[in-house]
Amino acid sequence: MSLDDSDRELVVAELGRDPTSAEEALFENLWSEHCAYRSSRPLLSAFESESDDVVIGPGDDAAVVALDDSTYITMGIESHNHPSYVDPYDGAATGVGGIVRDTLSMGAYPIALADSLYFGGFDREHSRYLLEGVVEGIADYGNSIGVPTVTGSTQFHPDYEGNPLVNVACVGLLPAERLITAEAQTPGNKLLLVGNSTGRDGLGGASFASEDLAEDAETEDRPAVQVGDPYTEKLLIEANEELVDGALVESARDLGAAGLGGASSELVAKGGLGADIDLERVHQREPNMNALEILLAESQERMVYEVRPENVDAVAEVAEKYDLGCSVIGDVTDGNYVCEFEGETVVDVPAEFIGDGAPMNDLPSEEPTQPDRDLPDADVREAFEAVVGSPNCASKRWVYRQYDHEVQTRTSVLPGDDSAVLAIRRAELGLAFSSGANPSWTTTAPYDGARAVALENATNLAAKGATPLAAVDCLNGGNPEKPDVYGGFKRIVDGLADMCSALDVPVVGGNVSLYNDSPSGPIPPTPTLAMTGTTAEYDAPPAELSGEGTLLFVGEPTADLGGSEYLAQMGGSDRFPELPGNAPELLSRLREVATADGTLAVHDVSDGGLAVTLAEMVSDDAGASVSLGDADAAETLFSELPGRAVVETTDPDAVFDAFDGVAPVTELGEANDSGTLQLEVDGEGLRYAASEIAALRDVLVRELE
Structure with a gap:
């Protein structure tokens, strides 16, 4: 590890001396792109993060949003991209552990996870190896700690081959009176380290995450990957509950990037305070650790707590009860951030300087362009089977059936639907949860593709009758020093911010992950969005047909196919579709229809277009007879313009009335009990039994088991 010359000059000027080796390493990590957002922070002001429901916005370990006066949720999201390439199992598992501890540090209990995963082409053996390891890591960790993974996305794109993305979001639940923050409160309070013992794993993880992946990353960077212990995390979750219930904690922060040095310095810096820390007091699992190792190791399942002196013994008793290590490592002060080791001062710096003093980057950028229209002359049947059976549009049940999505008994709408819905009985409402992005959209048109990602997640909520509450984002990009990438x-960033603003959805927190570049090139710009919304009921209309109603297609027609799976499978290019200008009103009407008495099923139109929506709605018990007349088959079936949906209803007139003047509604045909999709379009007739569609859509199961 080494500090850049220009940064070192700033540090020397501030300190009036050369930094110690421990200080230099601490600055190198905390001033890295991963921690300081040096290339992205100037852009993030585009997001609107306030509303009447937002209690704590960006800047803490997790955001806090009110469901009512006495019930709050937390929302957070993070990436573990580089570690998941080097060690897919531990990289993904510790990503789950980290976002759960961010939830704990706000006083909340974690109630739901969402994973959004991005891999290279599914036909590549290496991509499948990464997929299997990542899913196993998420499943083993999440299942062991008893937190359900209820939603998410899995995408395949050739440009992730050298650098997959693993983005994990978490929602927590807490009574309003239990809220704590990551801001130190009072000089004289004690700092306690609770949880796992400290080892040498994860050293330099923050700086490792701020560099392009090299060809030898899988072997050379393995020491920078943390190793998780979910059973200790489960104990930490329960201990944290007891500590917060007993009002024994004044503030808290989890140990993630840059380990103890990062967590403790950020905790006191946020409160405008300092600390005196004795590194030798840290409980360790390896002998002869030096100051730098103790300070920067990213060993997992650890929390730092600010505790009043009279409560130290009570905290230690709780830690002992749960068989967790507990060290009184120092004091909150009104001076500098100071660390001692073996009688020497190894760190003595202003906490606010190390936390917020990193200079921002002013990088050149190139405006992206969209491709020209060059459509293939494809056979409708061939295209239908290729798109419906593609890994991006195929069933993801191979992924989500490995997760325990019903633990805690809150999940009322399960994975595989447009969004999950959780029963929040304390507030007597349902909480809808959606997460994901589409890299083909943002590769074709970064701005409009990101706007579409926001609209798509909001449509997922509306299809279940939910009103958006708030969102968090994980902004993934390549090397920002390349003007085209930046x-x-x-x-x-602009696209996501503009659509969230238009939809009146505050973006209350998030994560930025840059330098996702490798010898195979940069990743697509990938704006993962995790959005929550509320419903009056715990239940929601299903995505599958009942077989008893009329099918209606809600939304604008479009001739543009840019970013579609159809072009990915059949070849060609096109501009991205123009998004509806009245998205807020459109989604409001969709929510109204979704909760109407006559509505039997609702499913949004997104990846793969109308073809995939209809294929997903058919089951062995319910089919449909659909006629699209002389409409252009490719444009009608495969455009992926979001903000549209298929509704099965026993009251078609009510749906037409609801969307009058807002969006066109087209009658597609009737649902029935045939278990078959019969589709006529532009003179072509397609007929598929539900079992045939299931066979097409089970490509992940077929290839991975």
Whole structure:
């Protein structure tokens, strides 16, 4: 590890001396792109993060949003991209552990996870190896700690081959009176380290996450990957509950990037305070650790707590009860951030300087362009089977059936639907949860593709009758020092911010992950969005047909196919579709229809277009007879313009009335009990039994088991 010359000059000027080796390493990690957001922070002001429901917005370990006066939720999201390439199992598992501890540090109990995963082409053996390891890591960790993974997405794109993305979001639940923050409160309070013992794993993880992946990353960077212990995390979750219930904690922060040095310095810096820390007091699992190792190791399942002196013994008793290590490592002060080791001062710096003093980067950028229209002359049947059976549009049940999505008994709408819905009985409402992005959209048009990602997640909620509450984002990009890469990244930030603002959805927190570049090239600009919304009921209309109603297609027609799976499978290019200008009103009407008495099923139109929506709605018990007349088959079946949906209803007139003047509604045909999709379009007739569609859509199961 080494500090850049220009940064070192700033540090020397501030301190009036050369930094110690421990200080230099601490600055190198905390001033890294991963921690300081040096290339992205100037862009993040585009997001609106306030509303009447937002209690704590960006800047803490997790955001806090009110469901009512006495019930709050937390929302957080993080990436573990580089570690998941080097060690897919431990990289993904510790990503789950980290976002759960961010939830704990706000006083909340974690109630739901969402994973959004991005891999190279599914036909590549290496991509499948990463997929299997990542899913196993998420499943083993999440299942062991008893937190359900209820929603998410899995995407395949050739440009992730050298650098997959693993983005994990978490929702927590807490009574309002239990809220704590990551801001130190009072000089004289004690700092306690609770949880696992400290080893040498994860050293330099923050700086490792701020560099392009090299060809030898899988072997050379393995020491930078943390190793998780979910059973200790489960004990930490329960201990944290007891500590918060007993009002024994003044503030808290989890140990993630840059380990103890990062967590403790950020905790006191946020409160405008300092600390005196004795590194030798840290409980360790390896002998002869030096100051730098103790300070920067990213060993998992650890929390730092600010505790009043009279409560130290009570905290230690709780830690002992749960068989967790507990060390009184120092004091909150009104001076510098100071660390001692073996009688020497190894760190003595202003906490606010190390936390917020990193200079921002002013990088050149190039405006991205969209491709020209060049459509293939494809056979409708061939295209239908290729798109419906593609890994991106196929069933993801191979992924989500490995997760325990019903633990805690809150999940009322299960994975595989447009969004999950959780029963929040304390507030007597349902909480809908959606997460994901589509890299083909943002590769084609970074700005409009990111706007579409926001609209798609909001449509997922509306299809279940939910009103958006808030969102968090994980903004993933390549090397920002490349003008074309940074130009695309800037546009996804603007696009996501503009659509969230238009939909009146505050973006209350998030994560930025840059330098996702490798010898195979940069990743697509990828704006993962995790959005929550509320419903008056715990239940929601299903995505599958009942077989008893009329099918209606809600939304604008479009001739543009840019970013579609159809072009990915059949070849060609096109501009991205123009998004509806009245998205808020459109989604409001969709929510109204979704909760109407006559509505039997609702499913949004997104990846794969109308073809995939209809294929997903058919089951062995319910089919449909659909006629699209002389409409252009490719444009009608495969455009992926979001903000549209298929509704099965016993009251078609009510749906037409609801969307009058807002969006066109087209009658597609009738649902029935045939278990078959019969589809006529532009003179072509397609007929598939539900079992045939299931066979097409089970490509992940077929290839991975």
